[in-house]
Amino acid sequence: xxxxxxxxxxxxxxxxxxxxxxxxxxxxxxxxxxxxxxxxxxxxxxxxxxxxxxxxxxxxxxxxxxxxxxxxxxxxxxxxxxxxxxxxxxxxxxxxxxxxxxxxxxxxxxxxxxxxxxxxxxxxxxxxxxxxxxxxxxxxxx
Amino acid sequence: xxxxxxxxxxxxxxxxxxxxxxxxxxxxxxxxxxxxxxxxxxxxxxxxxxxxxxxxxxxxxxxxxxxxxxxxxxxxxxxxxxxxxxxxxxxxxxxxxxxxxxxxxxxxxxxxxxxxxxxxxxxxxxxxxxxxxxxxxxxxxxxxxxxxxx
Numbered sequence: 001x002x003x004x005x006x007x008x009x010x011x012x013x014x015x016x017x018x019x020x021x022x023x024x025x026x027x028x029x030x031x032x033x034x035x036x037x038x039x040x041x042x043x044x045x046x047x048x049x050x051x052x053x054x055x056x057x058x059x060x061x062x063x064x065x066x067x068x069x070x071x072x073x074x075x076x077x078x079x080x081x082x083x084x085x086x087x088x089x090x091x092x093x094x095x096x097x098x099x100x101x102x103x104x105x106x107x108x109x110x111x112x113x114x115x116x117x118x119x120x121x122x123x124x125x126x127x128x129x130x131x132x133x134x135x136x137x138x139x140x141x142x
Numbered sequence: 143x144x145x146x147x148x149x150x151x152x153x154x155x156x157x158x159x160x161x162x163x164x165x166x167x168x169x170x171x172x173x174x175x176x177x178x179x180x181x182x183x184x185x186x187x188x189x190x191x192x193x194x195x196x197x198x199x200x201x202x203x204x205x206x207x208x209x210x211x212x213x214x215x216x217x218x219x220x221x222x223x224x225x226x227x228x229x230x231x232x233x234x235x236x237x238x239x240x241x242x243x244x245x246x247x248x249x250x251x252x253x254x255x256x257x258x259x260x261x262x263x264x265x266x267x268x269x270x271x272x273x274x275x276x277x278x279x280x281x282x283x284x285x286x287x288x289x290x291x292x
Contacts, residue, residue: 085232
C-alpha cells in the first residue's frame with residue numbers, strides 16, 4: 001500500500017538494483033517443503049536424468065519468487081505488486097555441490113502507466129542462460 | 143493425442159477454503175530467503191496498512207496449482223501429466239494474500255492448443271476470499287510434451 005519509491009522520481013529506463021540469488025540442493029528441499037511441490041526432478045538426480053534433464057533443476061516457481069524480489073526490495077512493499085508474469089524458458093540446473101547455482105536478476109522500468117503504476121521488465125539468467133522470458137511486473141508506486 | 147477442444151471454457155467447482163496461516167507464510171518467506179518483515183511481523187505489516195502479515199506474491203501458486211489438479215486429473219480431459227512442464231505463469235492481484243484469509247479457487251480451462259504434437263493447456267484460477275471478494279487471478283500454462291516416437 002505504501003511503496004517507498006515515488007512514481008514521480010522514476011523514468012522509463014530507470015534501473016533497479018540488480019541481485020544474485022544462490023540456490024543449492026538444500027534450498028530446493030526447503031522450497032519443496034514450503035510450497036508443497038515435491039516433484040522429484042527438483043531433488044532426485046536419478047529421476048531427473050531419467051526424464052531427460054541434465055541434473056536436478058530448480059522449481060520454476062522458486063526462480064519466479066526470487067526474481068520479483070528485485071522489485072519488492074526496491075519498493076519495500078510486496079503488496080504493491082499488481083501484476084507479475086513470466087515464461088519459463090530454460091531450467092536452472094542445480095549441481096550437487098556446496099555452491100549450487102546462481103540466479104542473476106536485473107530489472108528496469110519499461111513503461112509508466114496510469115494510477116502511479118509502472119511496468120518493470122526483468123531479466124533472470126543462470127550460467128549465462130536466460131531462465132525467464134517475458135518477465136514483467138506491474139507495481140504501484142507512492 | 144490432442145486434447146478435446148470442447149473442454150475450453152469448462153469451469154470446475156470452487157475448492158474448499160484454504161486458510162492462510164502466519165507460520166505457513168513465514169515458512170515460505172524463509173524458503174525463498176526473503177527477510178522482508180511484512181511477511182513475519184504483524185506490526186511491520188500494519189505500518190504498511192495491512193491488517194495482518196501478507197504473503198510473498200507467488201505464495202498463492204501453491205493454492206491455485208492444487209486447485210488446477212482437478213483439471214489435470216480430470217480423466218475425461220486425459221492430460222498426460224508425466225509429460226507436463228510449466229510454460230508460463232502470471233498473477234493479477236486485487237490485494238495481497240494475508241494471514242487469516244480463507245481462499246477458494248475456481249479453475250477454468252481458458253485455452254487448449256496443439257502445437258508440434260505438444261498439448262498446451264491454459265488454466266485460469268480465480269481466487270476469492272470468504273466475503274466473496276476477488277484477491278488474485280492466476281494463469282498457468284502447462285505444456286504436455288509430445289510423446290517420443292516408439
